[in-house]
Amino acid sequence: MSQEYEIRIEGVTKQFQDQKNNRKTVLDGIDLNIKKGEFLSLLGSSGCGKTTLLRMIADLTEPTSGTIRVAGTDARTARLNHKYGMVFQNPVLYDWRTVYDNVALPLEMLKVPKKKQKEIIERQLAMVTLTGHENKYPHELSGGMQQRVGIARALALDPEILLMDEPFSALDEFTRQRLHGDLLQIWETTGKTIVFVTHNISEAVFLSDRICVLTAGLGKIADLIDITLPRPRTHGDLKTKAFFDLLTKTRNSFEVDYNAGI
Numbered sequence: 001m002s003q004e005y006e007i008r009i010e011g012v013t014k015q016f017q018d019q020k021n022n023r024k025t026v027l028d029g030i031d032l033n034i035k036k037g038e039f040l041s042l043l044g045s046s047g048c049g050k051t052t053l054l055r056m057i058a059d060l061t062e063p064t065s066g067t068i069r070v071a072g073t074d075a076r077t078a079r080l081n082h083k084y085g086m087v088f089q090n091p092v093l094y095d096w097r098t099v100y101d102n103v104a105l106p107l108e109m110l111k112v113p114k115k116k117q118k119e120i121i122e123r124q125l126a127m128v129t130l131t132g133h134e135n136k137y138p139h140e141l142s143g144g145m146q147q148r149v150g151i152a153r154a155l156a157l158d159p160e161i162l163l164m165d166e167p168f169s170a171l172d173e174f175t176r177q178r179l180h181g182d183l184l185q186i187w188e189t190t191g192k193t194i195v196f197v198t199h200n201i202s203e204a205v206f207l208s209d210r211i212c213v214l215t216a217g218l219g220k221i222a223d224l225i226d227i228t229l230p231r232p233r234t235h236g237d238l239k240t241k242a243f244f245d246l247l248t249k250t251r252n253s254f255e256v257d258y259n260a261g262i
């Protein structure tokens with residue numbers, strides 16, 4: 001893997017004002033470099049700042065201090081140049097648009113010629129195994145299929161980076177496992193850099209090259225864990241000792257949280 005960094009986070013602190021107008025530090029001096037083509041998960045309990053960090057990478061909110069470089073530029077330039085696609089827990093599809101037209105949305109906004117749009121949409125829908133469902137409306141799809149549409153739409157402009165915020169949290173275990181397999185295949189085929197937010201330890205270990213564990217309350221990185229399981233990964237890996245050992249290692253990095261009574 002290239003050592004070139006796709007995302008560089010240096011000394012990033014984020015504070016919010018609470019209801020009483022007190023400053024609350026959510027993230028405190030975060031340093032994190034993410035390599036080009038890496039699959040990195042941000043893991044931590046609810047409220048530890050995962051979404052906030054992802055939104056700062058996406059330039060949807062600004063750091064209070066510190067710098068973030070994305071794809072060789074500042075985060076704002078990267079956003080304006082469509083360097084990332086984003087996938088949320090709720091796929092946020094337009095009910096009145098078909099699957100095809102939902103994926104078309106970012107392409108329409110950039111006035112991509114219709115013929116080119118069709119080529120891209122067909123390719124992306126094939127990638128998320130939705131070929132044949134083009135003319136369906138979101139309410140006709142299962143939750144897993146809706147999330148696939150969200151992924152296809154995020155990939156439509158062929159961004160270098162995919163930012164995913166708990167994309168599979170609302171899905172049942174079986175659907176989630178299928179989507180894990182599909183996501184890894186997309187990642188392996190396209191070579192995108194993926195930053196994946198989750199609070200699910202097993203999911204993070206199964207998918208990632210590296211896990212960044214965030215501690216609740218302190219706003220610090222508790223641990224960076226290399227997930228050395230071989231690729232490509234299959235669900236058979238979930239039963240191996242190597243997987244179980246990494247799961248335990250990751251769990252142990254939450255000791256700080258437990259000790260703090262969180």
Ligand SMILES: Nc1ncnc2c1ncn2[C@@H]1O[C@H](COP(=O)(O)OP(=O)(O)O)[C@@H](O)[C@H]1O
Pocket residue numbers: 016017018026044045046047048049050051052053
């Ligand atoms: N816009 C905001 N204004 C004030 N507080 C916020 C805002 N966004 C997030 N927070 C607070 O920051 C903390 C981290 O939130 P978040 O990044 O959403 O956590 P996570 O995604 O890990 O669950 C929470 O305590 C949350 O209440």
Ligand SMILES: [Mg+2]
Pocket residue numbers: 050051052
């Ligand atoms: Mg969140």
